[in-house]
Amino acid sequence: MILKLNTSISQAEAAKIAEEIKAFHISYQGSEHLITSSSLKEVPEELKSKVDQNWVFQNDMQLASREFQAKTREIKIGDLTIGGDTNNTILIGGPCSVESLEQIQESAGLIKSLGLTTLRGGCYKPRTSPYSFQGLGLEGLKLLAKMREEHGLSVITEVRDATHVQDVIEHSDIIQIGAKAMYDQGILRACAKIKKPVLLKRGFGTTLQEFVQAAEFILSGGNDQVILCERGIRTFETKTRFTLDLCGVAYLQEHTNLPIILDPSHALGYRYGIEKLAKACVAMGIDGLLIEAHPDPSVAKSDAAQQLSHDQFKALKSAIEPVANSVGYKIV
Amino acid sequence: MILKLNTSISQAEAAKIAEEIKAFHISYQGSEHLITSSSLKEVPEELKSKVDQNWVFQNDMQLASREFQAKTREIKIGDLTIGGDTNNTILIGGPCSVESLEQIQESAGLIKSLGLTTLRGGCYKPRTSPYSFQGLGLEGLKLLAKMREEHGLSVITEVRDATHVQDVIEHSDIIQIGAKAMYDQGILRACAKIKKPVLLKRGFGTTLQEFVQAAEFILSGGNDQVILCERGIRTFETKTRFTLDLCGVAYLQEHTNLPIILDPSHALGYRYGIEKLAKACVAMGIDGLLIEAHPDPSVAKSDAAQQLSHDQFKALKSAIEPVANSVGYKIV
Amino acid sequence: MILKLNTSISQAEAAKIAEEIKAFHISYQGSEHLITSSSLKEVPEELKSKVDQNWVFQNDMQLASREFQAKTREIKIGDLTIGGDTNNTILIGGPCSVESLEQIQESAGLIKSLGLTTLRGGCYKPRTSPYSFQGLGLEGLKLLAKMREEHGLSVITEVRDATHVQDVIEHSDIIQIGAKAMYDQGILRACAKIKKPVLLKRGFGTTLQEFVQAAEFILSGGNDQVILCERGIRTFETKTRFTLDLCGVAYLQEHTNLPIILDPSHALGYRYGIEKLAKACVAMGIDGLLIEAHPDPSVAKSDAAQQLSHDQFKALKSAIEPVANSVGYKIV
Amino acid sequence: MILKLNTSISQAEAAKIAEEIKAFHISYQGSEHLITSSSLKEVPEELKSKVDQNWVFQNDMQLASREFQAKTREIKIGDLTIGGDTNNTILIGGPCSVESLEQIQESAGLIKSLGLTTLRGGCYKPRTSPYSFQGLGLEGLKLLAKMREEHGLSVITEVRDATHVQDVIEHSDIIQIGAKAMYDQGILRACAKIKKPVLLKRGFGTTLQEFVQAAEFILSGGNDQVILCERGIRTFETKTRFTLDLCGVAYLQEHTNLPIILDPSHALGYRYGIEKLAKACVAMGIDGLLIEAHPDPSVAKSDAAQQLSHDQFKALKSAIEPVANSVGYKIV
Known part of the structure; x- marks a missing residue:
C-alpha cells in the first residue's frame, strides 16, 4: 500500500510515521511524501487525517502500476526525453561487444551520421562459458566514455554482476541490467540509489510479474528512472534463438507506467528477420x-x-520510420 | 528429393518412373510432372536424361521450401487473391462460435459493411472440457453457408476431428485445421485430396519444423493451397493466454513459400491489447x-x-490500415 | 455437479430427472443412478428428497477427482488387475512400430519369457513428416491380434486419428490414445462408448488440467476404464527429447483417482538413461x-x-524389481 | 583442449608453456600440471614431447566431462564423503530461511537426532519482490555458524549476489549458488578461488549446457569441489511450481563427472508429493x-x-532409506 501524506506534514513527521507503521520505504519529493508499506491493507484510523490519497495493490506491483500513476513515466537520456507524451521511439545501435577503439569509433560514426543520439556496446559480457571472450571490462567503459566526449553521444552498457556495478554507473549514461543479472539484488540495490536511467532486461526465464517486481526494487529504493526491455524468452522453439514476447509487451503497456524498449536482435539471433521484427x-x-x-x-x-x-542498420532505420509515423511516433 | 521431368515425358511414362523409384508422390500439372521421393539423395544415372531440374532438401521441408519455389504461393479466396505479389493482407473477422442465425447475421453485416470479404465462425469447438459448449455442428455450417449465399461472403470454419471433415470441406470456402487438430492425419489426408484453401494453425506445443511438416502432408498429397497460421505458443508466461511467436513468423517468411495469416486474438486472450498486436x-x-x-x-x-x-473491430480496421500502407500492403 | 439418486428411483424416473435438469450425462449402474450436470451448483429444492449424495467440483475435474471417489480405480487388463489396492506395477514392453511378423514374434517371445503379460507395438504411427515410415496399419493390428492368440498376451496399440479408431478398438486390448491425438474428440467419444481400458497419453504441450479434462470426456461418456500416461512434456531443454514431468505425476496421484502408467522411453529419447528413469x-x-x-x-x-x-529390457526388469518392492509394489 | 604435461616438466617450465600458448588456465597438482586452452584444437608439434595426454572437447564441457575424468568426483563435507565410489546419498535438511536462534536450534536438533550431518538455512533470500522478507543476512550466517560449533554439523547456505559472497564463504561449509544467481560471474569467480565445496543450482530457465558451463567457470578457475543441483525448471505447467527435470539428471549422470544433489521441495512447491518425489x-x-x-x-x-x-521430515527419511538401499546406496 502506498500512502501520500498531506503536504502539511513535515519531512521529520513523515519519517516518524514511516517508522511507526514499519514502512518499507519513504520517498521525499519536495513537500510530497510517499510511504510504501508491504503489510498495510488499509489506512490506520489514526493516520486518516494525515493521508491525502492511498493505493492498495496486488501481486507486488505498486509503484510501476498504472493504478498508482496512469501516465507513462518520462525518462531523460541526454537531451532527449522518451515516455510521457513524447511519442518518441529511440533507436539505440552499436556492437554486441566493444572490441577496440577503431571499431567503436566506426560505430559512433554510424550513430552520429544517422542523427541518432545513443550508442550501445558491451564491456562485461555475461558469457556462459568461461572459454569464450569475456569483454574488455573497464578498458571498454573508457572507450565508450571517450565516444561520449568526442561525439556528444549518450552511451549504454551492461552490468554483469555486482563487482563492477559502480564502474558502469560512473561511465555509462544508461545502466543496462542484463537478462542474466536481472535478479541480482546487489545490482538492483546499487541502481536504486542513483538518479540515472536504468534499462532492465527481462530474464529469458522470467515471468512478467517477476520482471515488474525487479523494477519495483529500483523504484522503491528511490530511483524512478526505470525502462523495461523485452529481449525474448526461452521456449521449446529452437529455430530461433529466443521468442520475442509481444503479448507480454501488450500486457506491460496496459498495466505498467514504465517506458519499454525492445531488443529484437537477441530474440531472433539471426540477421535475416531483424528488420521485419x-x-x-x-x-x-x-x-x-x-x-x-x-x-x-x-x-x-x-x-x-x-x-x-x-x-x-541504415536500411533498418529507413524501413521503420514510416511504420513509426503510421502509429504517431517518430524515430529519434 | 523432388524431380521435375522433361516436358517431353508423357504422363504414363512419368507414372512408370515414379513406380520404379518408389516415389512418395507424383503431381501432374499440365505437361509438367513433379516426382517427390523420400529416399533418393541424388538423381539415378538412368534418369538423368529425363530430369530437367531437381531439388534436395533437409529436415523434411520440401515443397514448402523457398529453395523449391522462391515466390510465395498465391491463394484464391473467392474473388480475392493473397500471397504472390499481391501485397494483400486479408482481414477475416467473426465470432469464436456460431451461436444463432441472428448472431451470425449481425457478424456478416459487420464484415460486409467494412468492405471485407471473409467471415469466420466456429461450429465444431475443440473445447478441452466435456462440460463446456461444444458448438452447433452441422447446423452451424449451414448458417455459415447461408451467409455466403445471402451476402456473397467467403466463410472459414474449423474442423475438429476426422469424423466431420467432409462436412466442413463441403460447406466452407477455407478449411481451418485447428491448433489441437494439427497432427491429425485423418484431417490432413482429407485436405490433401481437395483443391480448396486450407488454413493450418500451428499447435501451441508445435515446433516450426513440425508445423511445416504438417503442411507438407497436404502439399505432397496434391493440394497446394496451404496457408500457415501462427496463433501463439504455450510458454511459462501466464499473464497472457499464449505467446505470439513473431520470431517464428520471421523464420517462416524467410524459409517457406506459404502465405501466413496471424491470429492475435487467441494468442493474447484479452481484448485490451489486440489492436496493438x-x-x-x-x-x-x-x-x-x-x-x-x-x-x-x-x-x-x-x-x-x-x-x-x-x-x-471497426476501430481495429482503421488502426491497422495506415500500418499496412507504411509497409506497402493493403487491408482487404 | 454429480448427483447420486436414491436407489428407490427407477431408471425411467432417473431419465426424466436428467431431462428436466438438462443433465450432461446419466450413468446407470445397477440400481445406482449418477447424473452429471455442468450447470447446477446446488441440488434444486424439489430434488432434495431424491438425491442421496452430491459432489460439487471445480476446474472441470469431476469423475476423475479423488473428491468424487477417493480410491484409485481398478482396471482389468486380461487376467491382471492394476490400480485399487493391488500395488501392481505392470511392465509393458515391445517395439515402437510393428514392422513384420518375425519382429513382433521375437517381441512377444521376450514378454512371455519374462513372465509379463502385455505387448505394445505401433501400427498407425503419428509421424510428423509425410516422408517417414507411417506404420503397417490394419496389417499391423492383425499381427498383434495373432500374438494375443498364439501367446495369450494382452496387446496395446495407438490410435492416430478417428478414421481407424474402430479398427483399433476391435483388435486391441488397451486402446492407446497418443500424445498428438489427445484432444481428438472423434477418438475420445468413440472410446467413451466402449468398455475396454483406454490409455490416454498426455500431449507434450498439454497442461495437467487439460489432460484430466480429456479423461473426463471418456469417463463422462460412460467408460470408466481410463489410465493416464505421462510421457514427457516439451520444454526449452534440447539435450533430452522431452522432460518427464514427475511433479505432474505427484499432482495426479494426489488429486485424481485414475491409475498412472509412465513412459520414460519417449521422454528421454535415448537408451542410456532409461533404466535409471x-x-x-x-x-x-x-x-x-x-x-x-x-x-x-x-x-x-x-x-x-x-x-x-x-x-x-531384461536388465531393466531386474533393476526395477527391488525398487518396486522397496515401496511395496511388485512388477507384473 | 586440456594438456597433461610430463611429470618431468617443472612448474616454472609449465607456466612458460601456458604463457606461450595463451592458455586459459593452468592447474598444478603435485607434479601433475594441467593446461586448459580454449583455442587449441590439437597439440602443437613443438609440445608433443612434453605432453603426456590430451583431451579435445566440444560444447565447452571440458573439466566436467566424463571424457576427461570418467569417475564421479569425490567431495568432502565435514567428515563425510560423497561421490566417487561411496554410494552415499546425503540428506540435507533445514528451513527455507533462518528466522531466529530458537528456530534454527530446533532444526539443528532434528538433523542431529536423525544421525544426519548437514543443516541448510537461507540467510540472503533471493526474493523477487522487494516487499517480501529478505532474510537475516550476516546475523543468520552467525546463527548457522553457532549451530556448527554447538552441534558439530556442517552448514550450507545460499549466496544471493556478489556483494556478500565473502561472508558466505567464511561462514558456510558448502557455498550454495542459487538458481537466480547461477550466471553471476562475480560469485562464480569468487568460488573458483576457494577450496570449499560449492553447490551450484540450475537456473529455472537454464539449459543443461549452460549449467555445466557455469560449473566450468568454477572448475577452470581452480576449485574442483563442485556439486550440481537440479531444482526444477520453468515450463508451461502451473499446477506445480516448477518441473523437476529427471531426464536432465540422467543426462548429467551420463556425461559429467560431478556429484548431483536434488531439491524436490522447490520443484513441486507443495508438501503433499515431496516424499514420493x-x-x-x-x-x-x-x-x-x-x-x-x-x-x-x-x-x-x-x-x-x-x-x-x-x-x-522424519517420515521422509524412513521412506527413502529402503529405496536407496534397493539401488545400492545409503542415506547419510
Missing part, C-alpha cells in the same frame, strides 16, 4: 529499440550471427 | 489477420474475454 | 511402465535411438 | 537430497507451502 515492435508504439550492428559482423567476437552491418 | 503483425508484411469479434462479447458462449465488440 | 518412476508407486524394446534397435524403422535391446 | 530422486542413485523442513511450517516467513514439518 523491428517494424513489428515499432508498430506497437514503443519507447525504443536496441539493435546490434558491427562494422564487420563476420569478425565480431560475440553474437556474430545477429549483428547487422552498418548498411543494414 | 494486430498492428505489430501487419507491420511484418503478412498475408492476413484472423480477429474474433462478437455482436455482444459479454454473452458469448466461448472465449468471451478475447472477442472484440463490433465497434472495436 | 524407470527406477525413478517405479519408486513413486505407479501402476505401470511402458518401455520400448526392439530385437535389433539399429534397424528399427522409428525411434531407433530410444529402443532398448532385448538384453537391456 | 524424494523416492524417485533417490532411486536414480544420486549423491544427495536437499529438503526443506520447518519446526512450524504454518508460520514460516518464506516458502511456507513446501516446507515439511519435522515429523514429515
Whole structure:
C-alpha cells in the first residue's frame, strides 16, 4: 500500500510515521511524501487525517502500476526525453561487444551520421562459458566514455554482476541490467540509489510479474528512472534463438507506467528477420529499440550471427520510420 | 528429393518412373510432372536424361521450401487473391462460435459493411472440457453457408476431428485445421485430396519444423493451397493466454513459400491489447489477420474475454490500415 | 455437479430427472443412478428428497477427482488387475512400430519369457513428416491380434486419428490414445462408448488440467476404464527429447483417482538413461511402465535411438524389481 | 583442449608453456600440471614431447566431462564423503530461511537426532519482490555458524549476489549458488578461488549446457569441489511450481563427472508429493537430497507451502532409506 501524506506534514513527521507503521520505504519529493508499506491493507484510523490519497495493490506491483500513476513515466537520456507524451521511439545501435577503439569509433560514426543520439556496446559480457571472450571490462567503459566526449553521444552498457556495478554507473549514461543479472539484488540495490536511467532486461526465464517486481526494487529504493526491455524468452522453439514476447509487451503497456524498449536482435539471433521484427515492435508504439550492428559482423567476437552491418542498420532505420509515423511516433 | 521431368515425358511414362523409384508422390500439372521421393539423395544415372531440374532438401521441408519455389504461393479466396505479389493482407473477422442465425447475421453485416470479404465462425469447438459448449455442428455450417449465399461472403470454419471433415470441406470456402487438430492425419489426408484453401494453425506445443511438416502432408498429397497460421505458443508466461511467436513468423517468411495469416486474438486472450498486436503483425508484411469479434462479447458462449465488440473491430480496421500502407500492403 | 439418486428411483424416473435438469450425462449402474450436470451448483429444492449424495467440483475435474471417489480405480487388463489396492506395477514392453511378423514374434517371445503379460507395438504411427515410415496399419493390428492368440498376451496399440479408431478398438486390448491425438474428440467419444481400458497419453504441450479434462470426456461418456500416461512434456531443454514431468505425476496421484502408467522411453529419447528413469518412476508407486524394446534397435524403422535391446529390457526388469518392492509394489 | 604435461616438466617450465600458448588456465597438482586452452584444437608439434595426454572437447564441457575424468568426483563435507565410489546419498535438511536462534536450534536438533550431518538455512533470500522478507543476512550466517560449533554439523547456505559472497564463504561449509544467481560471474569467480565445496543450482530457465558451463567457470578457475543441483525448471505447467527435470539428471549422470544433489521441495512447491518425489530422486542413485523442513511450517516467513514439518521430515527419511538401499546406496 502506498500512502501520500498531506503536504502539511513535515519531512521529520513523515519519517516518524514511516517508522511507526514499519514502512518499507519513504520517498521525499519536495513537500510530497510517499510511504510504501508491504503489510498495510488499509489506512490506520489514526493516520486518516494525515493521508491525502492511498493505493492498495496486488501481486507486488505498486509503484510501476498504472493504478498508482496512469501516465507513462518520462525518462531523460541526454537531451532527449522518451515516455510521457513524447511519442518518441529511440533507436539505440552499436556492437554486441566493444572490441577496440577503431571499431567503436566506426560505430559512433554510424550513430552520429544517422542523427541518432545513443550508442550501445558491451564491456562485461555475461558469457556462459568461461572459454569464450569475456569483454574488455573497464578498458571498454573508457572507450565508450571517450565516444561520449568526442561525439556528444549518450552511451549504454551492461552490468554483469555486482563487482563492477559502480564502474558502469560512473561511465555509462544508461545502466543496462542484463537478462542474466536481472535478479541480482546487489545490482538492483546499487541502481536504486542513483538518479540515472536504468534499462532492465527481462530474464529469458522470467515471468512478467517477476520482471515488474525487479523494477519495483529500483523504484522503491528511490530511483524512478526505470525502462523495461523485452529481449525474448526461452521456449521449446529452437529455430530461433529466443521468442520475442509481444503479448507480454501488450500486457506491460496496459498495466505498467514504465517506458519499454525492445531488443529484437537477441530474440531472433539471426540477421535475416531483424528488420521485419523491428517494424513489428515499432508498430506497437514503443519507447525504443536496441539493435546490434558491427562494422564487420563476420569478425565480431560475440553474437556474430545477429549483428547487422552498418548498411543494414541504415536500411533498418529507413524501413521503420514510416511504420513509426503510421502509429504517431517518430524515430529519434 | 523432388524431380521435375522433361516436358517431353508423357504422363504414363512419368507414372512408370515414379513406380520404379518408389516415389512418395507424383503431381501432374499440365505437361509438367513433379516426382517427390523420400529416399533418393541424388538423381539415378538412368534418369538423368529425363530430369530437367531437381531439388534436395533437409529436415523434411520440401515443397514448402523457398529453395523449391522462391515466390510465395498465391491463394484464391473467392474473388480475392493473397500471397504472390499481391501485397494483400486479408482481414477475416467473426465470432469464436456460431451461436444463432441472428448472431451470425449481425457478424456478416459487420464484415460486409467494412468492405471485407471473409467471415469466420466456429461450429465444431475443440473445447478441452466435456462440460463446456461444444458448438452447433452441422447446423452451424449451414448458417455459415447461408451467409455466403445471402451476402456473397467467403466463410472459414474449423474442423475438429476426422469424423466431420467432409462436412466442413463441403460447406466452407477455407478449411481451418485447428491448433489441437494439427497432427491429425485423418484431417490432413482429407485436405490433401481437395483443391480448396486450407488454413493450418500451428499447435501451441508445435515446433516450426513440425508445423511445416504438417503442411507438407497436404502439399505432397496434391493440394497446394496451404496457408500457415501462427496463433501463439504455450510458454511459462501466464499473464497472457499464449505467446505470439513473431520470431517464428520471421523464420517462416524467410524459409517457406506459404502465405501466413496471424491470429492475435487467441494468442493474447484479452481484448485490451489486440489492436496493438494486430498492428505489430501487419507491420511484418503478412498475408492476413484472423480477429474474433462478437455482436455482444459479454454473452458469448466461448472465449468471451478475447472477442472484440463490433465497434472495436471497426476501430481495429482503421488502426491497422495506415500500418499496412507504411509497409506497402493493403487491408482487404 | 454429480448427483447420486436414491436407489428407490427407477431408471425411467432417473431419465426424466436428467431431462428436466438438462443433465450432461446419466450413468446407470445397477440400481445406482449418477447424473452429471455442468450447470447446477446446488441440488434444486424439489430434488432434495431424491438425491442421496452430491459432489460439487471445480476446474472441470469431476469423475476423475479423488473428491468424487477417493480410491484409485481398478482396471482389468486380461487376467491382471492394476490400480485399487493391488500395488501392481505392470511392465509393458515391445517395439515402437510393428514392422513384420518375425519382429513382433521375437517381441512377444521376450514378454512371455519374462513372465509379463502385455505387448505394445505401433501400427498407425503419428509421424510428423509425410516422408517417414507411417506404420503397417490394419496389417499391423492383425499381427498383434495373432500374438494375443498364439501367446495369450494382452496387446496395446495407438490410435492416430478417428478414421481407424474402430479398427483399433476391435483388435486391441488397451486402446492407446497418443500424445498428438489427445484432444481428438472423434477418438475420445468413440472410446467413451466402449468398455475396454483406454490409455490416454498426455500431449507434450498439454497442461495437467487439460489432460484430466480429456479423461473426463471418456469417463463422462460412460467408460470408466481410463489410465493416464505421462510421457514427457516439451520444454526449452534440447539435450533430452522431452522432460518427464514427475511433479505432474505427484499432482495426479494426489488429486485424481485414475491409475498412472509412465513412459520414460519417449521422454528421454535415448537408451542410456532409461533404466535409471524407470527406477525413478517405479519408486513413486505407479501402476505401470511402458518401455520400448526392439530385437535389433539399429534397424528399427522409428525411434531407433530410444529402443532398448532385448538384453537391456531384461536388465531393466531386474533393476526395477527391488525398487518396486522397496515401496511395496511388485512388477507384473 | 586440456594438456597433461610430463611429470618431468617443472612448474616454472609449465607456466612458460601456458604463457606461450595463451592458455586459459593452468592447474598444478603435485607434479601433475594441467593446461586448459580454449583455442587449441590439437597439440602443437613443438609440445608433443612434453605432453603426456590430451583431451579435445566440444560444447565447452571440458573439466566436467566424463571424457576427461570418467569417475564421479569425490567431495568432502565435514567428515563425510560423497561421490566417487561411496554410494552415499546425503540428506540435507533445514528451513527455507533462518528466522531466529530458537528456530534454527530446533532444526539443528532434528538433523542431529536423525544421525544426519548437514543443516541448510537461507540467510540472503533471493526474493523477487522487494516487499517480501529478505532474510537475516550476516546475523543468520552467525546463527548457522553457532549451530556448527554447538552441534558439530556442517552448514550450507545460499549466496544471493556478489556483494556478500565473502561472508558466505567464511561462514558456510558448502557455498550454495542459487538458481537466480547461477550466471553471476562475480560469485562464480569468487568460488573458483576457494577450496570449499560449492553447490551450484540450475537456473529455472537454464539449459543443461549452460549449467555445466557455469560449473566450468568454477572448475577452470581452480576449485574442483563442485556439486550440481537440479531444482526444477520453468515450463508451461502451473499446477506445480516448477518441473523437476529427471531426464536432465540422467543426462548429467551420463556425461559429467560431478556429484548431483536434488531439491524436490522447490520443484513441486507443495508438501503433499515431496516424499514420493524424494523416492524417485533417490532411486536414480544420486549423491544427495536437499529438503526443506520447518519446526512450524504454518508460520514460516518464506516458502511456507513446501516446507515439511519435522515429523514429515522424519517420515521422509524412513521412506527413502529402503529405496536407496534397493539401488545400492545409503542415506547419510
